[in-house]
Amino acid sequence: MNINTDNPVIKYAQEGKDFQYDKIFYATVNDYIMEYKNARLDKLTDHDASVCLARIIRRMEVNGVPVQQFFKEELDDWTDVSNYTRVLRLCDLMARDIFCCFDKNRYDENGNFDRVNRYYCVNTDGNRDFFTLEQYQKSGLFKKVRTPESEYFKDLESRYEAGLLPKSKDEERKLYG
Numbered sequence: 001m002n003i004n005t006d007n008p009v010i011k012y013a014q015e016g017k018d019f020q021y022d023k024i025f026y027a028t029v030n031d032y033i034m035e036y037k038n039a040r041l042d043k044l045t046d047h048d049a050s051v052c053l054a055r056i057i058r059r060m061e062v063n064g065v066p067v068q069q070f071f072k073e074e075l076d077d078w079t080d081v082s083n084y085t086r087v088l089r090l091c092d093l094m095a096r097d098i099f100c101c102f103d104k105n106r107y108d109e110n111g112n113f114d115r116v117n118r119y120y121c122v123n124t125d126g127n128r129d130f131f132t133l134e135q136y137q138k139s140g141l142f143k144k145v146r147t148p149e150s151e152y153f154k155d156l157e158s159r160y161e162a163g164l165l166p167k168s169k170d171e172e173r174k175l176y177g
Contacts, residue, residue, distance in 0.1 A: 001028055001122070003099070003133045005149075010102045019103040022088070025095035028131065032056045032122060050084040053091055060094070061128070062118045063165040067094065073169060094120060098131050101149045113149065117165055117176065119156040130157065 005011065009024040026033065026041045033041050036052040044052060060067040068075060071090060078086045097116045100106055106114035121130040133153045136144040146154065159165050166172035 001031075001129050001131050003028055003131060003153075005102075005133070005135055010099075013102055013104050015104040015107070017105075019099070019105060021092055021095035021099055021103075024099050024102075025091055028098075029056055029122070032059075046084050050087050053087045054083070056122065057087065057090060059122050059124060060120060061123050062094070062097075062120050063160060063167055065167050067120075070168065101152055113152070115152060117156075117159075117172065119160040119165055132157065 003010075003024075004027065007024055007027055009020045009027075013019055030040070033039075033052055033056070036055060037044060037048060041049055041052065057067055062070045067090070071093065074093065075086065075090065078089055081089075097118045098120055100114040100116055103114065108114070119130065121128040123129075131153075133147075133150045135147045135150045137147050139145040156165070166175055
């Protein structure tokens with residue numbers, strides 16, 4: 001799943017303006033949403049949207065671990081809200097990880113974008129469809145190089161393949177404090 005950086009959410013992101021994580025997440029997983037009811041998410045009832053997103057979440061992995069297992073603590077904390085709200089919160093949590101590098105509000109004092117150690121995919125019967133970015137920029141007359149954001153996703157991919165990404169929240173806390 002290649003992230004569309006021409007999406008207005010990314011293209012017009014500015015510091016001081018809310019970054020619409022939910023919209024970019026739903027646009028990116030739109031093919032999986034269409035599998036469910038052949039309609040965009042905003043055209044579905046709350047119940048159908050909740051069921052659709054829950055089906056996608058059940059197939060999602062982070063660092064090779066099912067999302068629901070990785071975020072068990074958060075899901076357990078949200079037992080007092082409806083399933084629809086729990087699903088939306090989990091989608092927002094994942095979207096904040098996946099698209100953090102595009103949110104200008106999360107840049108550090110040196111102008112560097114935010115990074116996480118979580119690499120997400122949708123696993124359909126062993127076929128993993130990772131959230132990636134293949135984007136290049138001109139460097140010189142005939143040379144093209146990856147954009148910094150594209151390099152970030154390539155780095156996540158290589159660390160995932162090497163088994164260097166945390167498989168649980170506890171492991172993540174031990175590695176990164």
